[in-house]
Amino acid sequence: MKKLLLAAVAAGCMSLAEAQHTKDVSLPLPDKNRGVSVMKALSQRMSVRECAQKDLSLSDLSDVLWAANGVNRPDEGRRTAPSALNKQDIDVYVFTDEAVYLYDYAHHALKHCVDGDWRQLLAGPPSPARAQDFVKAFPVILLFVSDMERFGMSGERVKLMAAMDAGIVSQNVSLFCAATGLCTVPRASMDADGIRKLLKLSDSQLPLMNNPVGYPKE
Numbered sequence: 001m002k003k004l005l006l007a008a009v010a011a012g013c014m015s016l017a018e019a020q021h022t023k024d025v026s027l028p029l030p031d032k033n034r035g036v037s038v039m040k041a042l043s044q045r046m047s048v049r050e051c052a053q054k055d056l057s058l059s060d061l062s063d064v065l066w067a068a069n070g071v072n073r074p075d076e077g078r079r080t081a082p083s084a085l086n087k088q089d090i091d092v093y094v095f096t097d098e099a100v101y102l103y104d105y106a107h108h109a110l111k112h113c114v115d116g117d118w119r120q121l122l123a124g125p126p127s128p129a130r131a132q133d134f135v136k137a138f139p140v141i142l143l144f145v146s147d148m149e150r151f152g153m154s155g156e157r158v159k160l161m162a163a164m165d166a167g168i169v170s171q172n173v174s175l176f177c178a179a180t181g182l183c184t185v186p187r188a189s190m191d192a193d194g195i196r197k198l199l200k201l202s203d204s205q206l207p208l209m210n211n212p213v214g215y216p217k218e
């Protein structure tokens with residue numbers, strides 16, 4: 001069975017029977033009391049491109065996803081990241097060494113998309129000269145995709161709003177990592193065509209940024 005499913009069983013988020021019948025992963029509730037002050041997190045925020053060879057724990061994955069773009073006002077369905085016109089256009093995909101998942105923010109869970117280690121698609125465009133292979137050493141890479149169809153209009157302005165929305169989600173991740181001792185770097189480099197093909201994205205879905213997430217090297 002996959003590592004994340006086993007971790008979810010061990011954490012009591014799923015029964016063994018459930019885990020045997022699905023590839024989707026239930027996440028533990030986010031811990032909203034962790035982390036240093038906002039000012040300290042801002043003091044500590046920086047791009048880090050090297051990490052320890054260690055899997056991200058299920059609780060850290062749960063917390064970073066909620067910080068990125070989880071639901072923080074359940075009554076209204078609003079999110080930790082603002083979005084232009086509250087269109088909530090940014091979807092968060094989770095790339096691990098075993099599979100790719102979509103963050104199901106409504107249920108705070110992972111929906112399985114495809115098996116396999118596809119992290120090399122985030123290293124950069126296919127040209128080896130431009131690839132940033134360091135990302136493949138990170139246990140998890142979060143990819144931010146805007147579904148511009150949710151804006152109900154098209155044009156350059158919509159693309160700008162999509163890019164701004166992705167940037168805010170990325171900054172949530174950077175600040176969470178700075179506050180909790182994890183490491184990350186916001187990135188625009190990726191093989192966008194390869195990602196589109198892998199995830200069967202529609203023309204309106206735009207992969208915009210990604211954040212590898214891991215633990216600092218000792």
Ligand SMILES: Cc1cc2nc3c(=O)[nH]c(=O)nc-3n(C[C@H](O)[C@H](O)[C@H](O)COP(=O)(O)O)c2cc1C
Pocket residue numbers: 045046047048049132185186187188189
């Ligand atoms: C929109 C955006 C795209 C970026 N793309 C990449 C990237 O593809 N690869 C990378 O290594 N860093 C990338 N960065 C990180 C910047 O290089 C980094 O933020 C900058 O050098 C300042 O360093 P600091 O984050 O430690 O302050 C990107 C940052 C932003 C805001």
